[in-house]
Amino acid sequence: GSPTDFGPAVRFLGYDVSSTDVRRGEDFEITWYYEATGSLAGDWRVFVHVEGPGARFLGDHDPVSGALPFDRWRPGQLIADRQTIHIPDDAPPGEYTIFAGLFARNRRMPVTRTTGQTVDANRLRVTSLQIVP
Numbered sequence: 001g002s003p004t005d006f007g008p009a010v011r012f013l014g015y016d017v018s019s020t021d022v023r024r025g026e027d028f029e030i031t032w033y034y035e036a037t038g039s040l041a042g043d044w045r046v047f048v049h050v051e052g053p054g055a056r057f058l059g060d061h062d063p064v065s066g067a068l069p070f071d072r073w074r075p076g077q078l079i080a081d082r083q084t085i086h087i088p089d090d091a092p093p094g095e096y097t098i099f100a101g102l103f104a105r106n107r108r109m110p111v112t113r114t115t116g117q118t119v120d121a122n123r124l125r126v127t128s129l130q131i132v133p
Contacts, residue, residue, distance in 0.1 A: 052096030
């Protein structure tokens with residue numbers, strides 16, 4: 001994919017996902033890649049929405065398991081943020097879409113530049129996932 005900028009300080013470079021077919025009740029791993037393009041004050045976190053047939057679950061988290069919050073990022077720094085997401089036992093099977101963005105309390109960081117990816121409500125459509133029974 002192409003880079004996407006969130007606000008003045010965070011550039012999303014891409015991702016790796018451990019599997020695109022995941023069974024209910026299991027985990028999958030996704031690694032988010034970022035570049036710091038500035039400094040970001042405040043208690044920003046990453047939100048992850050996994051949305052599918054009649055179901056939605058979340059993977060909201062602090063970058064790098066809390067070890068590298070946004071306010072410690074320095075311009076030019078490259079960050080790999082590995083995350084494990086659990087598929088609920090009762091998740092309906094089917095195709096799910098993974099969205100991501102930045103939030104602090106009840107507001108989202110604006111997507112300020114994107115090339116090619118779909119953006120809605122200041123979140124980026126990242127990829128699809130099949131959940132199998």
